[in-house]
Amino acid sequence: MIRTISPNRASFGRCSACTVRSFSICGALDQSDLVEFERIARHVHLAPNEALFTAGQLAQSVHNVAAGVARLYKLLPDGRRQVVGFALPGDFLGMAPSDRYSFSADAVDSVTLCRFSREAFTHFIAQRPHFLIRINEFAARELMLAQEQMLLLGRRTAEEKVASFLVGWRKRLAHIGDERQTIALPMSRQDIADYLGLTIETVSRTLTRFEREKMLIIVAGGVRLLDPGRAAAMAAA
Amino acid sequence: MIRTISPNRASFGRCSACTVRSFSICGALDQSDLVEFERIARHVHLAPNEALFTAGQLAQSVHNVAAGVARLYKLLPDGRRQVVGFALPGDFLGMAPSDRYSFSADAVDSVTLCRFSREAFTHFIAQRPHFLIRINEFAARELMLAQEQMLLLGRRTAEEKVASFLVGWRKRLAHIGDERQTIALPMSRQDIADYLGLTIETVSRTLTRFEREKMLIIVAGGVRLLDPGRAAAMAAA
DNA sequence: CGCCGAATTGAAGAGATTCAAACTCAGTGG
DNA sequence: CCACTGAGTTTGAATCTCTTCAATTCGGCG
Numbered sequence: 001m002i003r004t005i006s007p008n009r010a011s012f013g014r015c016s017a018c019t020v021r022s023f024s025i026c027g028a029l030d031q032s033d034l035v036e037f038e039r040i041a042r043h044v045h046l047a048p049n050e051a052l053f054t055a056g057q058l059a060q061s062v063h064n065v066a067a068g069v070a071r072l073y074k075l076l077p078d079g080r081r082q083v084v085g086f087a088l089p090g091d092f093l094g095m096a097p098s099d100r101y102s103f104s105a106d107a108v109d110s111v112t113l114c115r116f117s118r119e120a121f122t123h124f125i126a127q128r129p130h131f132l133i134r135i136n137e138f139a140a141r142e143l144m145l146a147q148e149q150m151l152l153l154g155r156r157t158a159e160e161k162v163a164s165f166l167v168g169w170r171k172r173l174a175h176i177g178d179e180r181q182t183i184a185l186p187m188s189r190q191d192i193a194d195y196l197g198l199t200i201e202t203v204s205r206t207l208t209r210f211e212r213e214k215m216l217i218i219v220a221g222g223v224r225l226l227d228p229g230r231a232a233a234m235a236a237a
Numbered sequence: 238m239i240r241t242i243s244p245n246r247a248s249f250g251r252c253s254a255c256t257v258r259s260f261s262i263c264g265a266l267d268q269s270d271l272v273e274f275e276r277i278a279r280h281v282h283l284a285p286n287e288a289l290f291t292a293g294q295l296a297q298s299v300h301n302v303a304a305g306v307a308r309l310y311k312l313l314p315d316g317r318r319q320v321v322g323f324a325l326p327g328d329f330l331g332m333a334p335s336d337r338y339s340f341s342a343d344a345v346d347s348v349t350l351c352r353f354s355r356e357a358f359t360h361f362i363a364q365r366p367h368f369l370i371r372i373n374e375f376a377a378r379e380l381m382l383a384q385e386q387m388l389l390l391g392r393r394t395a396e397e398k399v400a401s402f403l404v405g406w407r408k409r410l411a412h413i414g415d416e417r418q419t420i421a422l423p424m425s426r427q428d429i430a431d432y433l434g435l436t437i438e439t440v441s442r443t444l445t446r447f448e449r450e451k452m453l454i455i456v457a458g459g460v461r462l463l464d465p466g467r468a469a470a471m472a473a474a
Numbered sequence: 475c476g477c478c479g480a481a482t483t484g485a486a487g488a489g490a491t492t493c494a495a496a497c498t499c500a501g502t503g504g
Numbered sequence: 505c506c507a508c509t510g511a512g513t514t515t516g517a518a519t520c521t522c523t524t525c526a527a528t529t530c531g532g533c534g
Contacts, residue, residue, distance in 0.1 A: 074388045077474045082388040095377035102381045125370075132369040133362075139376040140332035144339045146383035151311045151319040153390035154434030158490065189513065197391030199491055204514055220499090237314050395522065426481060436523055441482055457531080 005069055005088065005109070005173065005184050015041070020066055023176060024090040028134035040120040044113050052093070052105040052113070059101045061115050062094030068111030069186050073194065074103045083195035085145070086169075086187065089176055092138050094121070109186040153197045156236065161196040162206040163234035166216070166223065185222045242306055242325065242346070242410065242421050252278070257303055260413060261327040265371035277357040281350050289330070289342040289350070296338045298352050299331030305348030306423050310431065311340045320432035322382070323406075323424065326413055329375050331358070346423040390434045393473065398433040399443040400471035403453070403460065422459045 015034045021027055029037055043066075046052065052063060052070060070087040084103055087093060093105060096118075116124075125131050152164055170183050178184070185192070193200045207223070210216050215231060217224045225231060252271045258264055266274055280303075283289065289300060289307060307324040321340055324330060330342060333355075353361075362368050389401055407420045415421065422429070430437045444460070447453050452468060454461045462468060 074384060076388070076392060080392040082391045084384040084387050095373070095380055097374065097378040097381045103384055126366055129363055129366050129369060132366060132373065136332070136369065136373060136376065137334060139373065139380065141334040143332055143376065143380055143383060144334050146380060146387065147311060147321040147340055149387055150321050150383065150390055151313070153387060154319045154431075155313060155317040194391075200513080201492085201515085202490060205490095208514070437481080438483085438524085439522060442522095445482070 005067075005176075005178060005186060014038075018066065020089040020176070024064055025092045025131070025134050025138055026064065028131050029128075033128065033131070037124065040116055040124060041114045042116070044115050046107040046111040046113070048107055048109050050107050050111075052107065052111075053101050055101050055104045057101050059096040059099055060118055062092070062118055062121050063105075063116070064114040065089050065091045065093070066112040066114055069108040070105050070111055070113075071108050071187060071191055072103050072105045081194045082197070083191055084149075085142075086191075086195070088172055092135070094118075094135075095139055095142070108191065158196075158198055158202050158206055159209075160234060160236050161198060162192075162203060162210070163231050164236070165192065165196055166225065167228075167231050167235045170225065170228075182219060182222050182224045242304075242413075242415060242423060251275075255303065257327040257413070261301055262329045262368070262371050262375055263301065265368050266365075270365065270368070274361065277353050277361060278351045279353070281352050283344040283348040283350070285344055285346050287344045287348075289344065289348075290338050292338050292341045294338050296333040296336055297355055299329070299355055299358050300342075300353075301351040302326050302328045302330070303349040303351055306345040307342050307348055307350075308345050308424060308428055309340050309342045318431045319434070320428055321386075322379075323428075323432070325409055329372070331355075331372075332376055332379070345428065395433075395435055395439050395443055396446075397471060397473050398435060399429075399440060399447070400468050401473070402429065402433055403462065404465070404468050404472045407462065407465075419456060419459050419461045 015021065015026060015029075015038045016031065018024075018026070026034070026037065046068075053059070053061070055074060065087045067089050070091075070093070071083055072085040072087060072093070073081050073083045075081050086108070087105070096102065125135065148168075152161055156164060166183060169185070173179075173183065187195075189200045189203050193203045196203065207216075207218055210231075211218050215225070215227045215234075217226060252258065252263060252266075252275045253268070255261075255263070263271070263274065283305075290296070290298070292311060302324045304326050307328075307330070308320055309322040309324060309330070310318050310320045312318050323345070324342070333339065362372065385405075389398055393401060403420060406422070410416075410420065424432075426437045426440050430440045433440065444453075444455055447468075448455050452462070452464045452471075454463060
């Protein structure tokens, strides 16, 4: 079984010692900003599958993931689900174009986050252009990922989708310092299927085939990539 | 044939008289800001199918669409294309998480835009928090649209995709003041197909069926929605 | 009028889904 | 200690939606 995804001991209550700060929006805050920022932050722990917020709810808070993985998704009335993203430590969940959440979010595994009242957060950023710029950069990155996901959903085959997912997920894990040989997959097959616009059976079959073809080994809680080059090639750019 | 999409006579050279300002990022600028903003703007006209920029190029400019429709897309090495969005008057094309464009954009019909050097633009916004906040709001809306598109691409049927597209496109046209009975579709069937993750044949067949079922009438350059309620219901929320 | 790209229509085929069943494995309790 | 349980996953077979390939029609324009 693979360890949970979290930078070794993210410290809370003390932003200045927070291990995810450098790759979160807070990285743009200096020491004095941090002190004030900490005053409006509330640290929250969530058990697996607990909800951060639900689509349609009044968007009273913004969040910063400190540890664990969150699943962001939208539902159709008949229950079909599309996972629009997985949030990792350092990711910011805040942008809302209206006063209500446009998607739902809940914890995949154990999640820790910094929660801010939208009001206090809005007030805080309004006087800090450098912080606004940082948030903008994060939004831009988010948007780019969304566009890549559109390309995946609209134009890639099942095989390419699964390969792309593994490659992209590995890259994101590496970005937050998780460089283990085995790629941790804390989310369920159903989560992956709903992220890739496939069924759980297709995801399972595809992974099994990859294993038969010696591209990877399926282990509890993740996969071990034996042939990253082949996976990358299969992802089709 | 349907008229091109552009708020009646968008004026250029004079931001203060620009008809799309209220629903563009510039809406956050006051009279004095506008004067300086205008100084760094260059007005550009593009003929149908001319490129605004191409994925991979150095991102030296940011753009604001003033008139016409632009198509934003990504390509796979083998030529498969995913249209990630259509930009309408008032839309801002600027967010780039790196120094290179992550997608391509070109004119669907005749397009007019305000072009800014990234450098000058970055300098301009850095000292105007209210403007940054406005850009943030636009980014948030963009991201929300992207997430809805992911839901469409991953979980909707062909029929639902086409219906959703028509309903959503009509709503966007209404938002910029185009409330004609007939929905203008300046883009080709191929563009629509690449936007919805379908083939051109499926789009054509679906529209034809909608027409047979008296939901709409196909006209040159667009469709006339006879039964918006049914279209909305078919879009499945 | 006749050309040419775009769009439509038809028939056959493929990839992914659906439905169904078997398997795995961690947790539970006899 | 090990059988029992149940959720999650894997595997199999049949089906279906959408695609592919091919041909025809439409519509603007010289």
